[in-house]
Amino acid sequence: MKTLILKDIDDLVIGSLGIVAFISFFVGGVITIQTALNIDNPLIPKYLIGFATRQSIILEFAPTFTSIIMAGKVGSFITSSIGTMRVTEQIDALEVMGINSLNYLVFPKTVALMLYPFVIAIGMFLGILGGIAAGVFGGFTSLEDYISGIQTDFIPFHVSYAFIKTFVFAFVLATIPSFYGYYMKGGALEVGKASTTSFVWTSVVIIILNYLLTQMLLS
Amino acid sequence: MIEVKDLHKSFGDTEILKGITTNFEQGKTNLIIGQSGSGKTVFLKCLLGLFDYEQGCIAYDGKIFSKLSDAEKRNLRAEIGMVFQGSALFDSMTIAQNVMFPLKMFTKQSKSEMEDRVNFVLKRVNLENAHNKMPSEASGGMQKRVAIARAIVNNPKYLFCDEPNSGLDPKTSIVIDNLIQEITDEYQIVTVINSHDMNSVMEIGEKIVFLKNGYKEWEGSKDTIFKTDNTSVTDFVYSSNLFKKVRRMYIEENE
Numbered sequence A: 001m002k003t004l005i006l007k008d009i010d011d012l013v014i015g016s017l018g019i020v021a022f023i024s025f026f027v028g029g030v031i032t033i034q035t036a037l038n039i040d041n042p043l044i045p046k047y048l049i050g051f052a053t054r055q056s057i058i059l060e061f062a063p064t065f066t067s068i069i070m071a072g073k074v075g076s077f078i079t080s081s082i083g084t085m086r087v088t089e090q091i092d093a094l095e096v097m098g099i100n101s102l103n104y105l106v107f108p109k110t111v112a113l114m115l116y117p118f119v120i121a122i123g124m125f126l127g128i129l130g131g132i133a134a135g136v137f138g139g140f141t142s143l144e145d146y147i148s149g150i151q152t153d154f155i156p157f158h159v160s161y162a163f164i165k166t167f168v169f170a171f172v173l174a175t176i177p178s179f180y181g182y183y184m185k186g187g188a189l190e191v192g193k194a195s196t197t198s199f200v201w202t203s204v205v206i207i208i209l210n211y212l213l214t215q216m217l218l219s
Numbered sequence B: 001m002i003e004v005k006d007l008h009k010s011f012g013d014t015e016i017l018k019g020i021t022t023n024f025e026q027g028k029t030n031l032i033i034g035q036s037g038s039g040k041t042v043f044l045k046c047l048l049g050l051f052d053y054e055q056g057c058i059a060y061d062g063k064i065f066s067k068l069s070d071a072e073k074r075n076l077r078a079e080i081g082m083v084f085q086g087s088a089l090f091d092s093m094t095i096a097q098n099v100m101f102p103l104k105m106f107t108k109q110s111k112s113e114m115e116d117r118v119n120f121v122l123k124r125v126n127l128e129n130a131h132n133k134m135p136s137e138a139s140g141g142m143q144k145r146v147a148i149a150r151a152i153v154n155n156p157k158y159l160f161c162d163e164p165n166s167g168l169d170p171k172t173s174i175v176i177d178n179l180i181q182e183i184t185d186e187y188q189i190v191t192v193i194n195s196h197d198m199n200s201v202m203e204i205g206e207k208i209v210f211l212k213n214g215y216k217e218w219e220g221s222k223d224t225i226f227k228t229d230n231t232s233v234t235d236f237v238y239s240s241n242l243f244k245k246v247r248r249m250y251i252e253e254n255e
């Protein structure tokens, strides 16, 4: 079981760091540029650029939208790897050996994805860093304004809210794609279809839970 | 011995097995033959307890499978080996790890005992230098041998093979068939093999059960299958001209 968990940490968590880092950094930059371009009224203070970037990234971009991207990457990986095991009878082989296959396959993935919040934390950090890079080097704001912006009206509960969401999404990312892989029928073609369906439903569930959790925790 | 009584199995409204009664003897290669889609795989998976069935009874040496407790089922499973149609090797493990897997699950042997046993069975199936290969790097015939090695590693009393030579060339098929028969005889296993390959029927059909439309249409052995006048059997078995000729010669010779 330990080796399975380590393998899943490698596949699902470590393997996602690159893409999350890349996307977060550049989206952070774009959010900063967009905000700066939309604030052309001289009465609005410049520190709002850093403030707005921080809020968008911590509250929504890092936890929710990264999770949608992960539903595509991690989710379809889980569905297709479990689905392939189903169609090639590897799951039957596990059952014949007296193994509870559902538990054997899903439990390590769920445990591994409990490290998913670290990925999101890195995403948040790099998003804000990308904002600095684009804002300062692009000449949209000064470093001082940006830094004071990201410290303005900081509410620690917003970070808790983001990580509560992330934990819930991690659980969704582990279970829904596993379900679609485990209960699929057919052959290689159906594995592809199951991955697509699993992506759609994982995203829908993430969006709906995002709405409900926001309603519950912030209002 | 495995006894099957009046086995019925449906998926939704379609009844696949409509009451099968037969038995499979120890130390013999028992073949289940029939057309593609006749329910051979479903039958085998019912025997293994992978599928639930509506009606009927399956007994392993007198022990009725459906009445066993979970712990007893586990003990019985430790005595069962299965070779799946596509080999079903775990593709994230090496060949040696695949073969060792049932030992890890069912026994408390030390690592070196397990390694010895893995070496022994891999040698038994003529695979001595492939321990660290991944299944995807092995040919179809090699994968089958690994699957057989994995199925027999824990000294099973019962061995099931689903079309063990599908996708293999005729020569490799015969090697695999003979390997299964030798192992069956050597360790006195109850072996049940699904097949639609007539070469296997003639080579290793010590007992043959012919399934058609969900019923057991005919039962016999490779010797009696030549003489039967059941037209469903002869249509299926002698569908190729080669086998028609073989049959004619066999009958002439024995007259």
Ligand SMILES: Nc1ncnc2c1ncn2[C@@H]1O[C@H](COP(=O)(O)OP(=O)(O)O)[C@@H](O)[C@H]1O
Pocket (backbone or CB within 6 Å): B011, B016, B034, B035, B036, B037, B038, B039, B040, B041, B042, B043
């Ligand atoms: N899991 C399943 N769900 C529904 N139908 C199935 C399932 N498995 C097999 N069948 C149907 O049962 C019939 C027999 O299949 P099978 O036992 O695989 O045939 P074969 O003799 O070729 O091994 C086929 O018509 C197949 O479509």
Ligand SMILES: [Mg+2]
Pocket (backbone or CB within 6 Å): B040, B041, B042, B085, B162, B163
């Ligand atoms: Mg079949």
